[in-house]
Amino acid sequence: xxxxxxxxxxxxxxxxxxxxxxxxxxxxxxxxxxxxxxxxxxxxxxxxxxxxxxxxxxxxxxxxxxxxxxxxxxxxxxxxxxxxxxxxxxxxxxxxxxxxxxxxxxxxxxxxxxxxxxxxxxxxxxxxxxxxxxxxxxxxxxxxxxxxxxxxxxxxxxxxxxxxxxxxxxxxxxxxxxxxxxxxxxxxxxxxxxxxxxxxxxxxxxxxxxxxxxxxxxxxxxxxxxxxxxxxxxxxxxxxxxxxxxxxxxxxxxxxxxxxxx
Amino acid sequence: xxxxxxxxxxxxxxxxxxxxxxxxxxxxxxxxxxxxxxxxxxxxxxxxxxxxxxxxxxxxxxxxxxxxxxxxxxxxxxxxxxxxxxxxxxxxxxxxxxxxxxxxxxxxxxxxxxxxxxxxxxxxxxxxxxxxxxxxxxxxxxxxxxxxxxxxxxxxxxxxxxxxxxxxxxxxxxxxxxxxxxxxxxxxxxxxxxxxxxxx
Amino acid sequence: xxxxxxxxxxxxxxxxxxxxxxxxxxxxxxxxxxxxxxxxxxxxxxxxxxxxxxxxxxxxxxxxxxxxxxxxxxxxxxxxxxxxxxxxxxxxxxxxxxxxxxxxxxxxxxxxxxxxxxxxxxxxxxxxxxxxxxxxxxxxxxxxxxxxxxxxxxxxxxxxxxxxxxxxxxxxxxxxxxxxxxxxxxxxxxxxxxxxxxxx
Numbered sequence: 001x002x003x004x005x006x007x008x009x010x011x012x013x014x015x016x017x018x019x020x021x022x023x024x025x026x027x028x029x030x031x032x033x034x035x036x037x038x039x040x041x042x043x044x045x046x047x048x049x050x051x052x053x054x055x056x057x058x059x060x061x062x063x064x065x066x067x068x069x070x071x072x073x074x075x076x077x078x079x080x081x082x083x084x085x086x087x088x089x090x091x092x093x094x095x096x097x098x099x100x101x102x103x104x105x106x107x108x109x110x111x112x113x114x115x116x117x118x119x120x121x122x123x124x125x126x127x128x129x130x131x132x133x134x135x136x137x138x139x140x141x142x143x144x145x146x147x148x149x150x151x152x153x154x155x156x157x158x159x160x161x162x163x164x165x166x167x168x169x170x171x172x173x174x175x176x177x178x179x180x181x182x183x184x185x186x187x188x189x190x191x192x193x194x195x196x197x198x199x200x201x202x203x204x205x206x207x208x209x210x211x212x213x214x215x216x217x218x219x220x221x222x223x224x225x226x227x228x229x230x231x232x233x234x235x236x237x238x239x240x241x242x243x244x245x246x247x248x249x250x251x252x253x254x255x256x257x258x259x260x261x262x
Numbered sequence: 263x264x265x266x267x268x269x270x271x272x273x274x275x276x277x278x279x280x281x282x283x284x285x286x287x288x289x290x291x292x293x294x295x296x297x298x299x300x301x302x303x304x305x306x307x308x309x310x311x312x313x314x315x316x317x318x319x320x321x322x323x324x325x326x327x328x329x330x331x332x333x334x335x336x337x338x339x340x341x342x343x344x345x346x347x348x349x350x351x352x353x354x355x356x357x358x359x360x361x362x363x364x365x366x367x368x369x370x371x372x373x374x375x376x377x378x379x380x381x382x383x384x385x386x387x388x389x390x391x392x393x394x395x396x397x398x399x400x401x402x403x404x405x406x407x408x409x410x411x412x413x414x415x416x417x418x419x420x421x422x423x424x425x426x427x428x429x430x431x432x433x434x435x436x437x438x439x440x441x442x443x444x445x446x447x448x449x450x451x452x453x454x455x456x457x458x459x460x461x462x
Numbered sequence: 463x464x465x466x467x468x469x470x471x472x473x474x475x476x477x478x479x480x481x482x483x484x485x486x487x488x489x490x491x492x493x494x495x496x497x498x499x500x501x502x503x504x505x506x507x508x509x510x511x512x513x514x515x516x517x518x519x520x521x522x523x524x525x526x527x528x529x530x531x532x533x534x535x536x537x538x539x540x541x542x543x544x545x546x547x548x549x550x551x552x553x554x555x556x557x558x559x560x561x562x563x564x565x566x567x568x569x570x571x572x573x574x575x576x577x578x579x580x581x582x583x584x585x586x587x588x589x590x591x592x593x594x595x596x597x598x599x600x601x602x603x604x605x606x607x608x609x610x611x612x613x614x615x616x617x618x619x620x621x622x623x624x625x626x627x628x629x630x631x632x633x634x635x636x637x638x639x640x641x642x643x644x645x646x647x648x649x650x651x652x653x654x655x656x657x658x659x660x661x662x
Contacts, residue, residue, distance in 0.1 A: 011357055012383030057383050104380055107434040111368065112360035114432050118423040119354055125325060125334035126343040127283035128482040130556065132587045133547040150555045152623045155567075156632070158560035160394055162581060203575065203608075226607065233607050242575075242608050268518040276521025276539040277546055282482065294545045318468040321476025335476040342473050342494050343480055 013061035014105045028102060033072055033095055037065040068094045186221035191253055194246050203242035264297055270306055278333040285332025326426060328417040362388040363397055367431060371401045371412035397422055470506055478533040485532025507531060562588040563597055571601045571612035
C-alpha cells in the first residue's frame with residue numbers, strides 16, 4: 001500500500017481507520033480484523049520509520065487492534081473459565097464495539113463537513129463595525145446595575161479573542177520573532193520607502209508588520225534617523241497620524257551603511 | 263399606526279446600517295417603533311429582504327441572526343471586501359474544532375471525556391478555541407464524583423453557521439445506538455467493551 | 463469595461479456600507495474597480511446620491527468628505543438612533559471598547575498608536591467612548607518629538623469592573639501563556655509530522 005495521503009489529513013486513529021476502510025473498500029459492518037490491523041500497523045510502522053513521535057492515541061489503537069486480532073486466532077475457552085481473574089473477552093464483541101465507534105465517529109465527521117460548508121458560506125458575508133452611538137448613551141457607567149455590566153471576564157475574553165485572532169492571521173510570526181532584525185536594516189528600509197514614495201508617509205504605514213520585535217526595531221530606526229536629520233516627523237493635532245518626511249540630512253544618509261553597525 | 267410603511271422601512275434600514283455586524287433584534291425594533299406590531303415589523307423586514315435580494319444594483323442583503331437580522335454584503339462582494347484591510351478576516355475553524363462543535367451541537371450537554379471518546383483523540387484545544395470564539399459555553403456539571411464540566415452551544419453557534427435553530431442541523435446519518443455515558447478511564451474502548459460483556 | 467453599471471453600483475454600495483463612518487476615497491474605489499475611469503465612478507456615485515435622497519424607503523444618504531464620500535443615516539434618523547441607544551444593552555461595552563480598555567489596563571501608560579498596533583485597527587472611537595465613560599484618562603505624554611498622548615485607567619475602571627486595585631487583574635504573562643495553549647491551528651503532533659515530511 002502506498003502512502004500518498006499525508007497524515008495531517010487525519011484527526012486521529014478513528015479517522016485513519018475510516019480512511020483505510022474506505023481505501024480498501026471494506027464493509028464497515030463486517031470489518032476483517034486481521035486485514036485492517038495489518039494495514040493500520042503498516043501505516044504506523046511507516047510513520048515510525050520517519051522517526052515520528054507517534055501520538056499515544058495512535059499507539060493505543062494499534063495495541064487494541066493487535067489484541068483483538070490475536071484473540072481471534074485463539075480457540076474460544078470453556079464457559080467455566082469465566083470465573084477466572086479476567087473474564088473472557090470475546091473478540092466478536094470487541095469488533096462490534098469498534099464498528100459502532102467508527103460509525104458514530106463517521107456521523108459526526110459528516111456533520112462537521114456540513115458545518116464547514118455553512119461556515120464557508122457565512123464567511124462570504126461581511127458587515128460594517130457598529131456605529132458609535134455613545135453620544136446618545138447614558139455615560140455614567142457606574143449607574144448601570146452590576147448585573148448589567150461587562151465583567152473582568154468579558155474584558156479578558158475580549159483580549160484573548162483579539163490575541164487569538166492576531167495569532168491565527170499570522171501563522172509565521174513565531175519564526176520571525178527569532179530572526180535578528182538589525183536597526184540599520186530597518187533604517188535603510190524606511191529611507192528607501194520614503195524616497196520611493198516621494199511624499200510623506202504615515203507613521204502607521206511604516207510599521208507594516210504587526211510583530212513586537214519588528215515594531216521596536218523600526219521605532220528605534222526611526223529615532224535614529226530623526227537624530228541624523230534624515231527624516232522629520234510631524235503631527236498637526238492630537239490623534240492625527242504622525243507624518244514622516246525626508247529631512248535635510250536625507251542625502252547624506254548612506255544606504256550602504258553596515259546594517260549591523262547599531 | 264401613524265408612520266407610513268415607507269418611513270418604517272427607512273427607519274429599519276437606518277438602524278441596520280448603524281448596528282452593522284451586531285445586527286438588530288425584533289425586540290429592539292419594537293422599542294424604537296412602539297406603534298408597530300411585531301407582525302408588521304416582520305412583514306416589512308421580509309419585504310426588505312426580498313427587495314435587496316432582487317435589486318441587482320444593491321450590494322447588500324439581510325441575514326437572519328438569533329431573534330433578529332443584520333445587514334451584510336452579498337456573497338459576490340467578498341472578493342471586493344477582502345481588498346480592504348479594514349475588514350478583519352477571521353480564520354475558519356480547524357477540522358478538530360468542527361468535529362468537536364458538531365458533537366456538542368448534537369449531544370449537548372456533553373463532557374470533554376465523552377467528546378474525546380467519540381473522536382478518539384484529545385480535544386482540549388479544540389474546546390478552548392470554541393470557548394474563545396464564543397461558539398460553546400459551560401452549561402453545567404455532570405452528576406457523580408468527577409463533576410465534569412458539560413458543554414453546550416451558544417446563540418453565536420447558530421449565527422456562525424447561519425442556522426435559525428438546532429432543528430436545521432442535518433439529521434445524523436444513523437441512529438446513535440449507544441447512549442453516551444460518562445467514562446473517565448483512559449482506555450475508553452475497553453471499558454465500553456467490558457460493559458457489553460458484563461451485560462451478558 | 464466589463465462590469466455592468468448595475469454591478470458597479472452594487473459594489474460601490476457594498477463598499478460604502480463596509481467602510482461606514484470612515485468612508486471611501488475615489489482612489490480606493492479606483493483600486494477596487496481598475497476598469498472604471500474616475501469620471502464613471504463619480505457619475506455613478508452622483509446617481510446613487512440622488513437615488514438615496516429621493517427614496518423615501520431608505521434611511522441612508524451619501525455625504526461628501528475629502529476626496530470621497532461616505533454612507534450615513536439621514537438627519538431624521540437621529541431621533542430613532544437616540545431611542546435605540548437608550549435601550550439597555552446586554553453588553554454595555556463593545557468588543558472594541560473591551561479590547562482597548564484591556565490593553566490600557568495592562569500596558570498603561572500607553573499611546574493610541576501602540577494600542578492600534580496591538581489591535582490592528584483604528585481605535586480612536588473606542589478611546590473616545592472610554593474617555594466619555596470615564597474609564598480611561600490621559601496620564602501624560604510620550605517622550606520624543608511625537609509627544610503622543612498616553613492613556614491610563616481611572617478609579618471608575620476599578621469600580622466598574624469590581625476590582626480593588628489593578629493587582630487583582632490576572633498577570634498578563636499568564637494570560638498570554640494560557641492564550642498560546644488555546645492555539646488550535648493544528649495539533650503539535652501534526653505540526654511535527656509536517657516538518658518531518660518537509661525535511662525528507
